[in-house]
Amino acid sequence: MQETRPAVGFDPRVLRADFPIFQREVHGRRLVYLDNAATSQRPQAVIDAVRQFYECFNANIHRAVHTLSHEATVAYEEAHKKVARFVGARSWREIVFVRNATEAMNLVAYAWGLWNLREGDEVVLTIMEHHSNIVPWHFLRKLRGICLHFVDVDDQGRLRLDQYYELLERPRVRLVAFTMASNVLGTVNPVQEMVRAARERGIVTLVDAAQGAPHLPIDVQALGCDFLAVSGHKMLGPTGSGFLYAREEMLQTMEPFLYGGDMISRVTTEGAEWNELPWKYEAGTPHIAGGIGLGAAVDYLMNLGMDRVYAHERHLLAYALERLRPIPGIRLYGPEEGPRLGVISFTFEKAHPHDVAHILDEHGVAVRSGHHCAQPLMHRLGMDNTVRASFYIYNDEEDVDVLVEALYKVVRIFKIR
């Protein structure tokens, strides 16, 4: 086993000891958590950071001169700085904390789209988007009369880049918004190339990195995107934590998202001036504990090294595909070649994904079944529901072996040949 490990010193079993949840059992079995694309587990360090805030320096930020408020403010700003380093931002003022990637993308729709898109303007999306990067644009279609285009995928679930480049030639395309990686198939898109082509034509770019940031090294300066949306809870952070990276120039010129306290510098009865970045976009008392926890999550990941995280998952993906392929009646989705996250969607002709997931649960294996909030993609690939197993840093070959063994049980129960 040891020699098949991808990165020196990267031992998922050692990492598991950092995650209190792995002490529990499910139906008398060891928990094998393979629903990481939905949300990850959290290490003790993140839980401690949250608890430490509440126990030791709980106070509101930016509002008082007392010691606790000062300490809380420093810790909350420090978390922004950690996130900025994590994605390679020029300044921590380019990091806006939000609740999740959904909110980050809504922020772009409201603060940029609402003010900049006019009737007849066009937005390019892809068919593999999560609903959170489709529905906000439906909203602007309804309100502003914009037109949406969806880049198709090939039968393996890779973006049709030819179509993407063709769409960019349309004169009224103002925004492209696409995911770094598919949460159903694991496909990783050539973000840098896609962004460069858009920006050459003066088109604004939004990258949904909800699935990218937890698993891949990210450098927003190299990517060159205007916006990048991330959920903290998929990358070891607390639920309710997430961030939007935006180029400072965009944040300076855009209108705010939510209006209220903390986001202004001066208010009269006639109007207001906006606060400095990023507070202009963080109205009201934020999720301070969540933000601080997210900072701790970023510390944990950077300590591991994101290239090692990705290498580990690639290795596990290859191992899992090799073990899954021979299972009778199984159908595996996702690209056979090219960059891909540790995400595997599969179905059995005779067994419904819910039943499969339920049987796996009886073996202590947590997977997701359903449409994964990506119905246009499911429809395009002729998929109805699938079972999805998705890996993270604490999963290893042994977890895959438990999954595979349980799937052979499915084969027996449903008499699949």
Add this chain to the structure above:
Amino acid sequence: MSLYESEAYEYLLDHYENPRNYGTLEDADISYEEGNPSCGDVIRIDVRTQEGRITDIRFSGKGCVISQASASILTELVKGKTLEEVKQMTKDDVLQALGIPISAMRLKCALLGLKVLKAGLYGIHRWPDEE
């Protein structure tokens, strides 16, 4: 003990693989279809009634073993019953007929058939016995 390896589960699997009263009715008095958006299960029920009694019933749909088998079992339960009797049917009547313990996570799968039937017959759109 795994639920899925029990004899009771074999009973459900049989209903899943050989659904009773499967299909549609050309001249149905009532036909109604509804899905469970969170999982994509869909059930349609066609009913023919005479003098306040269910004289014929068919169901069709797609979904997991529990949703489809429970719809199949439900059609057997209600055939020949009066509309008043069917209206009184509860969640427990269905769960009992299934013969296996249904966990909270799968409750909606098990009750979709009864929900569709009651929505079609009486315009009741709540989940059976929901608070």
